[in-house]
Amino acid sequence: MKIVAVTACPTGVAHTYMAQEALEKECQKRGYEIQVETQGSMGIENELEQDVIDEADVVILAVAIRIDGEERFEEKMDNGKVLQIEPADAIKHPGEVLDRAEKL
Amino acid sequence: MWISLKDVINKKMIFLQQNFATRDEVLHVLIDSALQNGLISEQKPFLQAVLDREANVPTAIGYQIAIPHGKSDAVKQPFIGFLQAKQDFKWTEGYEEEVKLVFLIGVPKENEQNIHLKFISRLSKKLLDDDFRTKLLESTDVEQVYQLLNSIY
Numbered sequence: 001m002k003i004v005a006v007t008a009c010p011t012g013v014a015h016t017y018m019a020q021e022a023l024e025k026e027c028q029k030r031g032y033e034i035q036v037e038t039q040g041s042m043g044i045e046n047e048l049e050q051d052v053i054d055e056a057d058v059v060i061l062a063v064a065i066r067i068d069g070e071e072r073f074e075e076k077m078d079n080g081k082v083l084q085i086e087p088a089d090a091i092k093h094p095g096e097v098l099d100r101a102e103k104l
Numbered sequence: 105m106w107i108s109l110k111d112v113i114n115k116k117m118i119f120l121q122q123n124f125a126t127r128d129e130v131l132h133v134l135i136d137s138a139l140q141n142g143l144i145s146e147q148k149p150f151l152q153a154v155l156d157r158e159a160n161v162p163t164a165i166g167y168q169i170a171i172p173h174g175k176s177d178a179v180k181q182p183f184i185g186f187l188q189a190k191q192d193f194k195w196t197e198g199y200e201e202e203v204k205l206v207f208l209i210g211v212p213k214e215n216e217q218n219i220h221l222k223f224i225s226r227l228s229k230k231l232l233d234d235d236f237r238t239k240l241l242e243s244t245d246v247e248q249v250y251q252l253l254n255s256i257y
Contacts, residue, residue, distance in 0.1 A: 010160055014225070015163075017229050018165065018229060088165055091165045091166060
């Protein structure tokens with residue numbers, strides 16, 4: 001399974017990166033490929049290119065603010081392949097989040 | 105690189121085996137110490153930034169950890185303060201989450217020192233590591249915690 005995700009929180013110093021780590025760890029456990037773009041106080045890192053997004057089975061947006069480049073996910077949204085959650089959900093319950101993503 | 109990172113964590117900002125049971129007491133101790141150690145220019149605006157962030161969404165994120173943080177002009181340089189409580193306590197009234205480890209993060213509003221932010225983000229990620237967290241929960245030695253927090257690069 002291929003997953004792409006974006007994490008972002010209001011201050012962008014801690015939760016953005018914890019959510020990234022939690023999702024990456026859970027995917028590693030399950031043997032999934034994941035690429036996580038972070039939009040935090042260090043700007044946009046690990047930016048997702050359109051072709052990478054197109055190839056993904058599921059998109060996880062663990063965001064508590066409006067993110068840059070949301071339009072990149074429009075097609076996935078239309079296809080019901082985008083899971084929108086809070087960064088805290090990804091940090092606290094990465095297993096549940098991945099379970100939900102699988103079902104999309 | 106490591107020379108500037110050392111500035112982010114100050115031994116005087118590490119408090120172990122503390123007998124506090126409320127968020128406000130813990131914030132008070134850490135912010136008071138931040139002022140005394142010249143990390144912030146004044147308490148009020150920084151405390152306000154931290155409380156505003158808490159009001160948005162409480163920063164207790166499971167794992168017995170809270171990461172209160174604030175971006176403010178009152179912050180002179182990015183820093184992390186750490187407090188380990190003796191007992192778990194409820195971080196925010198009305199929420200279930202209990203914490204024992206508190207990391208207070210301060211970041212200047214205009215921040216060009218990415219290296220510090222990088223360190224803070226690395227540390228945040230490291231908190232999801234069970235072994236690392238266990239060591240932080242069990243340690244009673246400031247020097248050991250200091251080394252541990254600085255060992256993540």
